[in-house]
Amino acid sequence: MATLRTPLPVNPGKGLGFMILGAFLHDILTRLKAQPHLYPKIDVTYSSSEPLVAPVALALTHNGIRLRFDGPDQRLRLIEVLNFAKTPLTYKNVDLVKPSDENEAEPMNAGSTKPNGPAFRQVYHKLFGPTFPGEYLQPKERTMYATGTYVLSYPGVAISFPLRDSAWSEKADFVELLSTSAASSANCLSIFDGSSWREAREDLYTRPCPHPRSLALGGRGRDNSPDEIEFVKICGHGHIEMLRRSSPSFHLILSETTTQDLVAELGPPDAIYRKNDRRLSIHKARTWSGDQAPYTGLPVQLDGLSDTDRSSVNNNTDESDFDDAPLAVNSSGISTECFYNYFQHGFDIFVSCPSSPSPGLVPSDTDEDQLPISTSTDRLVATKLLLHANIPGSYPFNRYRRSRWFLDPGQIWADNTTLNSESRFAVISAALQDAWRDTYANAEQARSLQRAMVLNRGWGDSPGSSCELLGGWEESGDASKTNREGHVPDGASALGNTELFGFPGLLFEVLKNDAVSCLTVY
Numbered sequence: 001m002a003t004l005r006t007p008l009p010v011n012p013g014k015g016l017g018f019m020i021l022g023a024f025l026h027d028i029l030t031r032l033k034a035q036p037h038l039y040p041k042i043d044v045t046y047s048s049s050e051p052l053v054a055p056v057a058l059a060l061t062h063n064g065i066r067l068r069f070d071g072p073d074q075r076l077r078l079i080e081v082l083n084f085a086k087t088p089l090t091y092k093n094v095d096l097v098k099p100s101d102e103n104e105a106e107p108m109n110a111g112s113t114k115p116n117g118p119a120f121r122q123v124y125h126k127l128f129g130p131t132f133p134g135e136y137l138q139p140k141e142r143t144m145y146a147t148g149t150y151v152l153s154y155p156g157v158a159i160s161f162p163l164r165d166s167a168w169s170e171k172a173d174f175v176e177l178l179s180t181s182a183a184s185s186a187n188c189l190s191i192f193d194g195s196s197w198r199e200a201r202e203d204l205y206t207r208p209c210p211h212p213r214s215l216a217l218g219g220r221g222r223d224n225s226p227d228e229i230e231f232v233k234i235c236g237h238g239h240i241e242m243l244r245r246s247s248p249s250f251h252l253i254l255s256e257t258t259t260q261d262l263v264a265e266l267g268p269p270d271a272i273y274r275k276n277d278r279r280l281s282i283h284k285a286r287t288w289s290g291d292q293a294p295y296t297g298l299p300v301q302l303d304g305l306s307d308t309d310r311s312s313v314n315n316n317t318d319e320s321d322f323d324d325a326p327l328a329v330n331s332s333g334i335s336t337e338c339f340y341n342y343f344q345h346g347f348d349i350f351v352s353c354p355s356s357p358s359p360g361l362v363p364s365d366t367d368e369d370q371l372p373i374s375t376s377t378d379r380l381v382a383t384k385l386l387l388h389a390n391i392p393g394s395y396p397f398n399r400y401r402r403s404r405w406f407l408d409p410g411q412i413w414a415d416n417t418t419l420n421s422e423s424r425f426a427v428i429s430a431a432l433q434d435a436w437r438d439t440y441a442n443a444e445q446a447r448s449l450q451r452a453m454v455l456n457r458g459w460g461d462s463p464g465s466s467c468e469l470l471g472g473w474e475e476s477g478d479a480s481k482t483n484r485e486g487h488v489p490d491g492a493s494a495l496g497n498t499e500l501f502g503f504p505g506l507l508f509e510v511l512k513n514d515a516v517s518c519l520t521v522y
Contacts, residue, residue, distance in 0.1 A: 006038075007088040010096070012128075013156025013193055014211065016079045016089075019067065021193050022211035025056060025074035026343075026390060026401035028067065031215065032060070033398075039063060046392040047071075052422045052515050055205055056392055063087045070205035072422050074390060074402045075213060077204050079191040084117040089189070091127050096189075117186030120152075120161055120178040128154050133174050135198060139165055150178060151197055158197035160188040212245065213401075214344060226267035229345055232387060232405040234521055236360035236505060240385060254522065255354040257382045262340060262349060269340035269349075336380060346403030350384035358505030358522055361407055362435040384522040389421060394517050395498075405519060424514045425501070432503045452499035455509065 008017035015021050019028060032039045041062050047054035056074065058067040064083025069076055081089065089096040096118045124130065131154050139146040146165040151158050152174075167182035177183065193209060194200025200207075213228050229250075233241040238254035250265045262269075337352040390402040406420035417423075417431050433450065498517060501508045507520040 005088060007090045007095070010089050010091045010157065010189070010191065012154060012191060014191075015076075016065070016081070016191055018215065019076065019079055020211055020215060021076050021079070021191065022209035022213060023076045023215050024213045024401045025058075025069045025076070026346075026398055027213075027215045028076060029058065029398050032058070044392050048393065049513060051391045051393070051513065052389065073213075073404065075209055077192070077209075081117075081189040082187070084186070084189075094127060096122075096127065117159070117189065119185050120183055123152065123159055123186065124175065124178075128157070128159075132196075134158075136163065136168055136170075138168075150174070150183065152178075153196040153198065155195050156192060158190045158192070159186045160190075161186050226265075226345075230404070232347070232385075232403060233408060234361070234405060234506075235408045236358075236362075238357045238505070238522075240521060252349075252382060252385065254383055254385070255357060255381055259340075259351055259380055259382075262351075262382060266342060266345060270343045271341040273339040273341060274337070340382075343400050346388050346390065346401040348386040348388075349382045350386070351380045352383045354379075354381050355383050361432075361505070384520060387421070387519045387521070389515065389517050391511065391515055391517055394511060396517075421516065421519070423516075425508055425510045425516050426514055428508070428516070429501065432506075436503070450501065452501055452510075455498050455500055 010016060013021070015023075018031060029042070029044075032042055039060055039062070041060070043059040043061060045057040045059065051071070053071040055071055055077075056069045058069070060066070064081060064086035066080040066082060067076055068078040068080070081087065084097045088099065097116070118127065131152065134150055134152040137149040137151065139148045142165055144166060147162050148165045148168060150161045150163045150168075152161065161178055162184040163178070164182040167177065167180070169177075190197065192200045192204065193207065193211075194204075214225065227244045227247040229242045229244055231243045233243060235241060238256075240252040240254070242250040242252060244250065337350070340349040340351055342348065387403040387405050388396065388400040390397060390400055402421075404421045406418070417427060419428050419431055429450070498512075499510050501510060505522055507522070508516050509518040509520075511517050
């Protein structure tokens with residue numbers, strides 16, 4: 001396997017080549033996978049128990065590069081060059097390491113610890129210039145031949161030099177010390193946002209990032225790209241507020257917002273998907289027959305609940321399975337109901353005929369005052385919104401960027417709980433059940449309405465299977481079914497089945513580790 005010979009420019013505090021700090025995991029991984037000849041192996045490391053809050057790392061083992069992303073927003077926070085021989089680097093058009101036959105012949109061993117970076121004199125006198133004293137990191141075992149690490153820090157970039165521990169002294173001049181034979185050439189270069197590595201690492205994964213999330217907004221085509229959506233606020237009664245980076249919020253009103261509104265505010269969809277499968281309509285005959293009809297839940301009744309199928313995920317159900325509204329057709333008799341797939345925004349919008357509005361997030365007297373929506377087929381409007389979490393190891397991983405949402409904080413949940421995209425479903429379910437407890441006839445009815453419907457994600461090819469996932473989802477999972485390239489063979493899945501849980505106006509797709517993979521608002 002040949003090494004990467006196209007130099008990547010080092011931009012302190014900004015990025016390495018096209019890998020810009022603050023960019024989405026989805027954007028970076030998509031760009032890397034589009035160049036398999038340059039990046040033939042990608043290892044994704046994540047936490048199987050806390051995939052929504054723990055950092056995610058991409059290791060480009062054939063290129064000597066590691067990328068670290070925060071968990072909640074999945075934005076690039078740290079770039080590390082661990083092997084200078086595998087990826088040529090430049091700073092202000094000057095090579096960090098001069099190409100040589102020795103470097104080209106070095107074996108492609110990602111775990112090699114042999115220093116192959118620039119010498120201290122090169123860094124301090126020719127590349128980055130003078131700086132303040134750095135910090136010395138002692139080895140775990142301080143023996144005669146132990147080696148520590150001296151981190152030389154500049155604004156937005158830090159370089160690490162192996163240093164013989166026996167030569168270290170706090171009183172020594174670090175310039176003289178690193179210029180001696182006690183110090184080796186650099187073995188790591190880190191790019192981050194901050195004035196120094198010591199200051200930046202304190203809040204590396206939580207500090208506000210000055211750069212856009214989307215690579216498109218950071219490039220020449222940013223004037224033609226729609227503004228990125230930072231959060232989605234779910235207000236109930238079909239009202240959804242999309243908070244944007246620099247533009248005013250976009251208010252999406254289900255059964256009122258038209259397709260023209262969507263294109264004007266969000267840009268044209270990345271894809272449009274039509275499907276006419278209605279295999280789940282059998283469940284719609286199961287309705288509540290008690291004295292007081294409680295909210296519709298799973299699997300007692302599926303009216304109004306949304307399917308989690310998109311053009312990019314091979315499921316066995318379709319959105320139209322759950323609709324009572326008449327099927328919209330054009331003059332040729334072809335259904336015009338469809339999904340607007342916004343991969344760069346992290347969600348899908350189902351476009352169909354208007355339907356009755358959903359209730360609020362909690363029971364209220366105003367629910368009965370809601371006027372019915374006309375079911376005319378003369379116009380198509382947004383009727384459902386599907387928000388994707390982009391969880392590593394899940395079936396649709398890297399098909400969408402991560403979409404962050406929260407339920408209206410104006411509603412006081414039990415114990416002042418915050419319900420958002422990073423919350424475990426057990427917490428969300430407990431809060432919603434508590435809010436709707438007065439609508440249950442008894443405890444048995446409450447349990448019946450919260451039975452999960454199983455959704456199989458293991459049949460067919462996973463769209464995110466072209467990289468190797470190293471998290472390990474279930475202790476009982478059959479890891480042997482995943483081959484060396486990370487592809488999941490037919491009939492196997494890194495995750496397996498998920499479960500669907502319904503509440504008024506909300507449908508949650510939940511993974512086995514209690515993380516919400518997809519939230520549908522209807």
